[in-house]
Amino acid sequence: MTSTAPRTPQDPPAQPSAGPALALTEVHKTYGATRAVDGVSLTVERGEFFGLLGPNGAGKTTLVEIMEGQRRADSGTVAVLGASPWPRDTALLPRIGVQTQTSAFFVRLTAREHLATMAALYRCDAAAAERALATVGLTEQGGTRVDDLSGGQRQRLAIASALVHDPELIFLDEPTAALDPQARRSLWQVLRDLKGQGRTIVYTTHHLDEAEALCDRVAIMVAGKVVALDSPARLIAAAGPTTRLLVPADRLTPERARAVEGVDRVTEEGGSLVLETTEAGRVLAAVDAIAGLQGVQTRTASLEDVYLELTGTGTGTGTGISQP
Numbered sequence: 094m095t096s097t098a099p100r101t102p103q104d105p106p107a108q109p110s111a112g113p114a115l116a117l118t119e120v121h122k123t124y125g126a127t128r129a130v131d132g133v134s135l136t137v138e139r140g141e142f143f144g145l146l147g148p149n150g151a152g153k154t155t156l157v158e159i160m161e162g163q164r165r166a167d168s169g170t171v172a173v174l175g176a177s178p179w180p181r182d183t184a185l186l187p188r189i190g191v192q193t194q195t196s197a198f199f200v201r202l203t204a205r206e207h208l209a210t211m212a213a214l215y216r217c218d219a220a221a222a223e224r225a226l227a228t229v230g231l232t233e234q235g236g237t238r239v240d241d242l243s244g245g246q247r248q249r250l251a252i253a254s255a256l257v258h259d260p261e262l263i264f265l266d267e268p269t270a271a272l273d274p275q276a277r278r279s280l281w282q283v284l285r286d287l288k289g290q291g292r293t294i295v296y297t298t299h300h301l302d303e304a305e306a307l308c309d310r311v312a313i314m315v316a317g318k319v320v321a322l323d324s325p326a327r328l329i330a331a332a333g334p335t336t337r338l339l340v341p342a343d344r345l346t347p348e349r350a351r352a353v354e355g356v357d358r359v360t361e362e363g364g365s366l367v368l369e370t371t372e373a374g375r376v377l378a379a380v381d382a383i384a385g386l387q388g389v390q391t392r393t394a395s396l397e398d399v400y401l402e403l404t405g406t407g408t409g410t411g412t413g414i415s416q417p
């Protein structure tokens with residue numbers, strides 16, 4: 094909160110300083126013997142959609158809380174929109190938006206009243222609430238009590254709460270968790286629109302497809318460290334041009350599959366043999382000649398493969414993934 098006059102929808106978002114949205118150097122944070130954040134350095138450019146990925150306990154929440162100014166790093170430097178978030182910088186707070194946990198809603202209010210209350214806390218005028226409702230596609234539900242919103246609508250309201258004061262930098266923590274596929278996809282469009290407005294978004298998710306579809310760059314964290322940082326496309330390309338052919342297991346023996354020229358590796362997955370190759374056309378032709386192609390599926394590398402490889406839960410076949 095600031096002592097400035099209420100902002101109006103006509104006010105342009107504050108763009109006071111150039112330079113990156115976030116700049117972290119050698120940030121450490123330990124809890125007792127646990128190294129929650131273990132020497133993280135990264136930069137997020139303005140307007141970037143930046144994903145933070147990693148398994149449970151990797152340190153994502155701790156890192157985000159440090160960036161938001163909710164936690165103090167033990168060591169290292171943190172610059173958020175050119176300022177230090179710790180100790181709490183009241184000039185910085187209106188410039189960043191943090192997705193509210195749905196448990197922190199004013200449940201007895203309507204969606205519109207909830208946002209109007211949030212807007213008032215930031216000394217924004219009432220039109221700000223209406224604008225945020227529209228941004229997340231909730232205008233029609235504005236008169237619905239928060240209690241009565243669906244899960245997807247609540248998630249939208251959580252995002253609207255982070256936007257209501259028109260921040261430059263937005264932190265979103267698993268905004269599509271627990272949504273059905275349709276609701277997820279429609280929320281993606283809301284997020285793309287936010288990026289289209291030039292906002293910087295730091296996005297924590299466990300959905301790899303989502304990170305691949307939305308993020309300009311992702312950092313993958315494991316045990317407090319960033320183990321990969323690049324665009325999804327570059328991470329996937331660096332993982333190698335491996336294609337996986339899934340052949341119904343009753344059509345081909347592993348021995349026969351291994352003997353096919355161009356097959357690098359054969360494993361079993363569910364009811365399928367998985368043939369890994371960098372020569373998909375050649376191997377497909379051979380499989381066709383041996384067993385036919387009915388039921389055969391091909392899968393090229395995805396961000397999920399890269400992620401599973403780096404987090405130690407993959408098949409161990411990836412190669413050459415670039416480290417930061």
Ligand SMILES: Nc1ncnc2c1ncn2[C@@H]1O[C@H](COP(=O)(O)OP(=O)(O)OP(=O)(O)O)[C@@H](O)[C@H]1O
Nearest residue numbers: 124127128129147148149150151152153154155156
């Ligand atoms: N307040 C705390 N006190 C002690 N240990 C903590 C605290 N907060 C987190 N940790 C520990 O620090 C490590 C990193 O936790 P953190 O919540 O940052 O990970 P995360 O990547 O966000 O996990 P998740 O995906 O489950 O949310 C974990 O080992 C966790 O148990």
